[in-house]
Amino acid sequence: MASIVQFENVGLRYGTGAEVLSDVSFSLGKGAFYFLTGASGAGKTSLLKLLYLAQRPSRGLIRLFGEDAVTMARGRLPGFRRRIGVVFQDFRLVQHLSTYDNVALPLRIAGMSEKELDTPVREMLAWVGLAERADARPPTLSGGEQQRVAIARAVIGRPEMLVADEPTGNVDPDMAERLLHLFDALNRLGTTVVVATHDLHLISRIPNARMMRLDRGRLSDPTGELRFPPGAPA
Numbered sequence: 001m002a003s004i005v006q007f008e009n010v011g012l013r014y015g016t017g018a019e020v021l022s023d024v025s026f027s028l029g030k031g032a033f034y035f036l037t038g039a040s041g042a043g044k045t046s047l048l049k050l051l052y053l054a055q056r057p058s059r060g061l062i063r064l065f066g067e068d069a070v071t072m073a074r075g076r077l078p079g080f081r082r083r084i085g086v087v088f089q090d091f092r093l094v095q096h097l098s099t100y101d102n103v104a105l106p107l108r109i110a111g112m113s114e115k116e117l118d119t120p121v122r123e124m125l126a127w128v129g130l131a132e133r134a135d136a137r138p139p140t141l142s143g144g145e146q147q148r149v150a151i152a153r154a155v156i157g158r159p160e161m162l163v164a165d166e167p168t169g170n171v172d173p174d175m176a177e178r179l180l181h182l183f184d185a186l187n188r189l190g191t192t193v194v195v196a197t198h199d200l201h202l203i204s205r206i207p208n209a210r211m212m213r214l215d216r217g218r219l220s221d222p223t224g225e226l227r228f229p230p231g232a233p234a
Helices: 044-051 074-081 099-109 114-127 143-155 173-188 200-204
Strands: 003-013 019-029 033-037 059-064 084-087 161-165 192-196 210-215
Touching: 003 044, 019 044, 019 192, 033 044, 033 173, 033 200, 044 161, 044 192, 084 143, 099 114, 099 143, 114 143, 143 161, 143 173, 161 173, 173 192, 173 200
Parallel strands: 033 192, 033 210, 084 161, 161 192
Antiparallel strands: 003 019, 003 059
16 A cells, blocks of 8 residues: 555654654554554654644654645645645634634635535534534534534545544534544545544444554554554543
8 A cells, every 4th residue: 555644764753842742653654544543642643733734843854745745835735735634622613703603714725616516514413513604603603513524624625634623522422423424435535634533433433444543652563563452441
């Protein structure tokens, strides 16, 4: 399987503090599905930030889509980021835009016309159960509804890689299953998916997914082949 991401001996520290990630090395196969697990504070969010280019490492090599992401000129980063869909823990919706316009934003940035984007946006809103909330703005939505808007926005453009940080933490179990099915369907279309989660039930729903576990800033299974027995702590 061709690799879409390679990390080699990557370390990350914020300021002068201790490293939050140490000697992290792994590859992500193109079109594969990964779950990233680990205790709170293990470094999952920091690792995801490196994946979607919000943070540069303190040391080590990161190759993304075949190019060196560490030395890449800042002017090229926005174009690379458009190839990555991101679901943030804090949603990061544009507060003055409607649900429809938040979801349509990536397609507009990509240059799609209003006529072309209307159908896919409305179909996506229906899929995540927000068709009747298309005109609502984020401050009027519940946490779970905002999470669904954030996920719809992240996947609407069929990104080459999807990175999701605890994407089902604010929705009920039925909606969590539905959203995971959406990630799985996107993965089957060729998108590499990386989901950080504590939810063992969700992990069990994607039997072919690979597992990566962080333990105090170190990757305990860099091959991505780790499997957790039922009831094991995530």
